[in-house]
Amino acid sequence: MELKKCKECGATIPDKAKACPKCGCQVDTPKRFGKLWIALGVLALVFIIGGSATYFKTGKSGAGEDSIHKDTTALQTDLVVKLTPEFCKAVRKYNSLSDFKDGFAVVEKGEKWGVIDTEGKEVVPCVYDVVASFYEELAAVCKNDKWGFVNTKGKLAIPCTYDYAFDFSEGLATVMKNGKYGFINKKGEVAIPLKFEECGFFSEGLAYARDKKGDYFINTNGEIKIRLPKDLSLFDGSSYDSSYPTFHNGTCSIVVGDDYNYVINTKGEKVTPPKPQPSAPEPASEYEVFRNDKGLVGVKNIKTNKIVVPAKYSSIGKSARDNNVIELHNGVVVATLDYKEIKDKDEDSTDDEDNIYTRTYDYSIYGYIDMEGNETFTSEDYKLAAEKNSKYEQDKKQWQE
Incomplete structure (x- = not known):
């Protein structure tokens, strides 16, 4: 499974996704001396x-x-x-550099990836095939096509045993093994069994999940809290805008059929879309x-x-x-x-x-x-x-x- 890396928020997604499930932005992995298509x-x-x-x-x-x-x-x-x-x-000594995020930057050396701190010290050794940005003090890493997590000290906190792993959000991270998705906690323990065909990120205590029977929002215990409409689409209008639905300030925007303004609350009830709030002026x-x-x-x-x-x-x-x-x-x-x-x-x-x-x-x-x-x-x-x-x-x- 290949990685696509979000150029906007640093999140990572599997190669079948066409955009970052966390922010919706198209994703890619940086190269310094790499060959372009x-x-x-x-x-x-x-x-x-x-x-x-x-x-x-x-x-x-x-x-x-x-x-x-x-x-x-x-x-x-x-x-x-x-x-x-x-x-x-x-x-x-690195042939690829990325922007810093919270004091850390992903770097590449000899086609292997690691992380440096603000002093240029290599806190995560360049031994991984892929390294994501840190979220909640853990970063997803891939080695020999298996995924795990390292901490900010460079220690492998969760062994590379999964076929894929998302970033941590609200203390849990989506992982995949044998084609099934679920969630683990920061100790590496399975918090929600790997039984879903697809999972997103937790936001406001809820995460998108899908199995053969339908699409849902589940809570941190893996219980189905919201059953989503059968004609739900994960596409926001084009094949390049696929993203997992997440909650923000108590509401979540989804696409149902031809309705691109379908908004639900944390109870799954359809509500009136919130009025756009005036944004603060950008500092000069x-x-x-x-x-x-x-x-x-x-x-x-x-x-x-x-x-x-x-x-x-x-x-x-x-x-x-x-x-x-x-x-x-x-x-x-x-x-x-x-x-x-x-x-x-x-x-x-x-x-x-x-x-x-x-x-x-x-x-x-x-x-x-x-x-x-x-x-x-x-x-x-x-x-x-x-x-x-x-x-x-x-x-x-x-x-x-």
């Missing part, structure tokens, strides 16, 4: 990169459309990442992303219009779906230096498939930057990216000739 044409390439890139590449639209927001809550001193020489040296952003004439991005201070981060990166930060907002995490944000290569013809490809698009591979060098102009990238990183892109342009010209 090969495009069959220009249009296909655009869609594939757009769907599989973990970090959003900002468009050629100039300053003012992309914003960087500082953390909205005051961070503990020990959770602020300082790009010291020691930290920079520590993270250079201190920074904005700009792009130079070479397509590289940097950051400007909005008030002073001064450049705080030069435009020398291929991308800065990760973007939420359908917007261009980029946020700092624990005081830093992931940036990339991208380059392309034209590879030799694949032995399995036909002559019709042998073209510049099928031979072009995209790569990214990952690093961290802050708003003080500090970075973990080295001069060798910039040199490598420049040399690779220069060679790509030469190879591309020869190909076209």
